[in-house]
Amino acid sequence: MFRMPIDKHLDLALLEHRHAGMLFSVIDENREHLRRYLPWVDNTRTVNDSMGFIQATLEQFARSQSLSTGIFFHGALAGIIGYHTIDWANRRTALGYWLASPFQGHGIMTRAVRALTTHAFTALSLHRMEIRAAAENRRSRTVAERAGYRFEGTCRGAEWLHDRFVDHAVYGITAPDWK
Secondary structure, eight states: OOEOOSSEEEEEOOOGGHHHHHHHHHHHHHHHHTTTTTTTTGOOOHHHHHHHHHHHHHHHHHHOOOOOEEEEETEEEEEEEEESSSSSTTTEEEEEEHHHHTEEEETHHHHHHHHHHHHHHHHOOEEEEEEEEEOOOOHHHHHHHHHHOOEEEEEEEEEETTTTEEEEEEEEGGGEEEE
């Protein structure tokens, strides 16, 4: 299993089946907060839905297609961060992440993004990392900027979010630019 300690309070770890109830509770308690920018929230209605997510991420990890980890702060599940599908031919991937409302404002996500970016460039020898966020999602965009990613442009109408298309702000960084 994958586990990455970031500091004495913060760990990234591959979610296991035993985390399904915890994951569902975090999503359910933060449903309104998460739904604002994440289209999958409405389809997460039961612990079995969270179990299905965990099973899919474990299978993708086993095939070296992606990595999705829980963000554990003082042992509590605070959110999720991971690589979307890894494009091995072009040595690139994108990071996706979310954080429960009570854990925001502590620099948790910025540290997690930096840790997985370093892992991608060193352990996986990837060349490019990307973060896409809804253009109006200032918090997510700020995380990308604090982590050292550069704003590269806006993809108009990039995602259907509940009842409308939203633009994506695109941030990127390459291995030679990572410090």
